[in-house]
Amino acid sequence: MTLASAPIPGPLRWAVLLLRGEAVAVGLVAVWLLWADLTAPTVDLASALLVxxxxxxxxxxxxxxxxxxxxRRxxxxxxxxxxxxxxxxxxWFMLQGxxxxxxxxxxxxxxGVTALLVSTPTTRALGFE
Known part of the structure; x- marks a missing residue:
């Protein structure tokens, strides 16, 4: 059995799910920002679009x-x-604010995601051990 054919370990699966969840959340923020850029009065549209x-x-x-x-890249x-x-x-800055x-x-x-990514099962699944 090759390394790629083995089932994905739980910590790696959770890391992938959380990364994809973060991507969806940040994508929704980007959509909201685009809507705000196009509808709100702004002084610097170029900076708003850059963000x-x-x-x-x-x-x-x-x-x-x-x-x-x-x-498993x-x-x-x-x-x-x-x-x-x-x-x-x-x-931290949100906490301070x-x-x-x-x-x-x-x-x-x-x-938490960092811990999942450096866990032993993930390290093995990615071929670092």
Whole structure:
């Protein structure tokens, strides 16, 4: 039996599902931003569209990384971890800004997915051991 034919271990499956869930959530934010860009009076439309494009790109990256990890592409693990660790400063600044109800879960999500991605079953499934 080859490595790719073995079933995907639970931690990797959960990491993929959470990455895809994050992609959908960020994609919805991008759609909302696009709607806001097109309907709200704005002083700097170019900057607003740039932020929207950044959100859409992040959603696409999260979706693609989830797919690559589902196909056991070892090279997708490091960028996925980087994106998850980026949730820590985002959550921290939300916490400082009085949005702890959102910041704390974002930080927990980032740490949780990172833990799933570095777990022993995921490491084995990606061929690092």
């Amino acid at each position: 929207t494009a950044f959100a859409a790109g992040a959603a696409a990256a999260l979706w693609a990384l989830g797919g690559a990890l589902a196909r 070892a090279g997708a693990r490091a960028p996925a971890i980087v994106l998850q660790l980026m949730l820590l400063p985002i959550g 009085g949005l702890g109800w959102l910041g704390v879960p974002l930080m927990a999500l980032g740490l």
